Amino acid sequence: MPILEIAAKYTTYAVMAVILVFALGVVTLRNLFHCALCLAAALIGTAVLYVVLQAEYLAAIQILLYVGAVVTLVIFAIMLTEHLAGKTVRQNNSQSLPAIAGLLGFVSLLTALILKTPWPVTPTALQAKVLVMGLGKALMGDYVFPFEVISIVLIAALIGTVVIAKKDQPEEKA
Amino acid sequence: MLEINFGPQHPSTHGVFRMTVQLEGEKICGLKPVFGYLHRNHEQIAENLPYAAIMTYTDRLDYVNALSNNFGYALTVEKLAGLEVPERAQYIRIIMAELARIVNHIAVIGFMLNDLGAFFTPLLYAFRERERILDLFEAVTGSRLMNNYFCFSGVKRDLTDANLAVIKKMILKFPAFLEEFEALLTKNEILCMRCQNIGILSGETATNAGITGPVLRASGVNYDIRKVDRYGIYDRFDFKIPLGQKGDVYDRFYVRVLEIRESLKILDQALTQIPQGEIINKKSLSILKMPRNFKPPVGEAYGRVESPKGELGFYVVSDGTPQPWRYHVRAPSLINLTVLEEMCLGQKIADAIIILGSIDIVLGETDR
Amino acid sequence: MIILPLPHILIFSLLLFAIGIYGALVRRNIIGILISIELMLNAANINLIAFSKYTSLAPETGQIFALFVIAIAATAAAVGLAIVLALYRVRKTVQADEVHLLKW
């Protein structure tokens, strides 16, 4: 279906543009809550991109973990630290001009490099389809060590978070 | 730190009561009750009315059980003027007051469970039973809520045999309803989690703060004016005072259930003992016909009854004119509210609501 | 199947990454910085998946690495936000340039 494929292709470009717009929103909006919402939108857009790249499993995980958990945590933190009335504090420091200048250089350099590099795009890889079963087998086979390490990291982070966020109890038990 | 106003417009402040709550997360670290949104000048109005006309206003104090208020006021004026009450009227008074207590208690329990979040089911079951009693009230007194039934040295209308039969049938059926009600919720794990060890009021604090009624008895203090004063003819009946152990919300809830059972016992005895005879002292009939001619001797009197909410007292000073010189109501709802902050500190918001519900306030009485 | 040229995806993720860096550089609010870092990690993920799709012969590898990155990102967010909350509790501020006790 060439028409549909072309339509899908340009839709993908549109999605990319939308993601970039939301990403810009994340770093420029004054209201931090809006920033978090933009982040959520950008992340959902990225999930769509994952689907285009045939990584459905990753897309679902992206939404589940990023949108469902990370953004929620961020919003929670915003709610706890911001005032309800939303005072307008200056959100950016005075380094934005040098930052933009530096980043422009960085982006143009890397773009040039990306376009120059002869990427070894293999047709076999393009045809290959990653199944959830395959991912699971890889996680339990080749990557079992990093998998276990990640789980330890997660546990450590969990405990660490609890310890850090816990209020200091007044020690009056003597 | 978040400061929230619960009320005056809030689904579960039982009227226009307001609590200013300081919250830390969900924990309460400060609570200030604010009264007076329903202040209607009750005492001042009463001081400008003849004694008999005040009776109609006492209905509006605690509008859930107007008959107890009637009882208290009638008792006070009878004390002031030295009036006698015929035997049958005494029994009728007890019967009506105990029915009013049942009405009040089931309504309170229902509303409290509603505050807990049980979506109207227990409340509507309770109201189903309440409706039967209110129908009886309508048949006997002429009104469902604002009964205006008692008069000095008697009651206004007799209980017919048909009425008595209805009451008899009702108290025979009532235990079944209580069983069902208890099966519905009292052993429910969620309810126990929510109510047990919440809003604990120690017996000592309660006595010091002048708390009365089921709230005090839930804290384990044996104080019931029906037993202490033995007003009316309460000394003739055999009934017990249920006492709680911990003084938490659950005890306050359950003590009320048990009190309903005791009230049923009193009703049963009263129905078998009730004699025939006059329902109002012939001498006092003139007070009804010509209220302004009734001038009690100079003096003062304090009468109190065990209203379902606690000690309901009326203080009346007469200067020999048709109107009382001073008239004051000791409203149990108001005084029981004074310990609200103490009970709520350190609890969650949801607890504050049920603690308020378990105190059983009626704003008509609190704000007067 | 939709086939975009690989460089397009890479440039897109590069832009996303640059925006993330910009946010991390200029934001005063620590939460803002954290959000920007999430954006950067996200850009890296896109690259990983794109590479796994287009080049690798073992297509699972990229996705599994992306999985690890997501896990790390979640960890970073949790720990970072806990630190922010602890900081807020002590200093009553979440502005990064107002927390300069160790800076001289």
Add this chain to the structure above:
Amino acid sequence: MTLFGWGVLKGMGVTFKNFLTSYFRKPDEGGIFTVQYPEEREGTAENYRNFPFLVYDGAPEKIRCVACGICERECPPKCIHIEMELDAAGKPARKPAVFDIDYGLCMNCGMCEEVCPFDSIFMDHAFEVAAPERQIGLVRHKKELLKSNEYFREIRPALASAIDQKRKAVEEKKKAAAQPASSQSSGGTGSL
């Protein structure tokens, strides 16, 4: 220790039982308790009192009220307003010219009924009283307040017949008191 979760299940049992009985049982035995108001109505009890009305015998002119003003004075919220009718000579005609009751103010206490020495004001059973404006619509004038003795007998038979008997007795007494003066010659049967 009872089984954890048993209380929850028992509660669900109760609600389920009520759900079932709502289909099969009569209202008194656990069925649906609702009275579907405009179509179904529960009868009002005889003693039921709502707003006051004035009773007349036979024709609306033969109103019992003599405009003595006792109810006006004793009404606790002061919702009654009476003006005496004056006859041609300017003397009081012992009849109300104006008799207004503000239903918006009335608190249904029934004191007017209790204090009235002429058995003329009673509490009505009609409770569907509504008006778009409280100042105008809820103030009822004499015309609306007047209702016949037959109506009174219909809504409160026991009280009405007692009062009718009382009034008859009083009237007979009056007649008997008047008779001896007028017909002494006939040696009629006087009152005992």
Add this chain to the structure above:
Amino acid sequence: MTITIPPTIRGIEFSADMLFVTAKAWILTLLGRFLPDWLIVLASITISGVVILCLGPLIMMYLTLLERKLIGRIQNRYGPNRVGKWGLLQPIADGIKMFTKEDIVPAKADKVVHLLAPIAIVVPALMIFLVVPFGERMTAVNLNIGLLYFIAVSSITILPIFMGSWASRNKYSLLGGMRTAAQMISYEIPMTLAVVPVIMMSQSLSTNTIVLTQEGSYDMNWFIFTPWGIVGFVIFFLCATAECNRPPFDLPEAESELVAGFHTEYSGMKFALFYMAEYMNAFTLCGIAVTLFLGGWQGPFFPSWLWFSGKTFVLICVMIWFRGTFPRFRVDHLMGFAWKFLLPLTLINILLTALWQFTSNLAAWLWSILILGVSLWTLVKLNRTFVPEKRHYLLES
């Protein structure tokens, strides 16, 4: 994402079971005479989409009626019975009321987010419909990660609630939003873990495949007829109740505490959208529970879609029954229940599943019951706060 024409349009014989499938195929063949192939693909998507878009609000409308009727009966009332026969037109009357109501936005509200929140909450609720297998060959999109998709999409629901609660600039809303976040994150974990055994047994994330694995003689292959299935189903159902904020887990909108929680400041159609999302979530979660544990559309005699809707209907009635019976949890109890009770239980359940995979016979049943009993007993012992105290009341004279 491969786009192909639905495999077979012809060759489906008419039967009650295939009623909707055949209907769609007929429409598509009809269109196929006039339209190019790529438009037929779009038409196929559109038909499914339109059906779902109509189904969602319809389900919401009649679930509100059902809920009011059932709770009415539970409370010995009639429930709505004035508008139309048995009150069947009541939802329409409600809808008209909602449409014509004034839309109030608080003066200091964050207007854009306040507007977006109710819209955003309906989207994930509708999206879940895509993977619900309404009957044989009646899954809108047969994703191979269907279950994960469902979990992921339902986790988005937190966000709009946050938006609504934050944008209202109301303290009750804010508290409601905080509670929602805590509650939904907490209950997502046991819910996901309760699903794991099903994935283990069916070795697939596709909802369709999960239903197909439960096919068997006399329908005794439903997962609920196994020890881990019962436990998993109960946990999943409780978590689902919590996920769609229904009593006894309705803390985010706790009426007696927080007035209306996160949607305190919403009125008119926006409020209706929040409700719509809640009811559609309730429906889809029940549908997923049916798919996972009750055999989906499997069942004898009746058409598959009837079986599916019947089972879902029963589960929804149970949810309504909960609402008619229980008081609400308190925040800390709620969290404690998820973390200290349900979570360990799900882990033990996964263990049971592994056991079942080795031997599925009577001995496995006994072992499972033993393990479950011991672990339940331990959990209850460890969670003393959940256990009611025994009280004795003195009766003094």
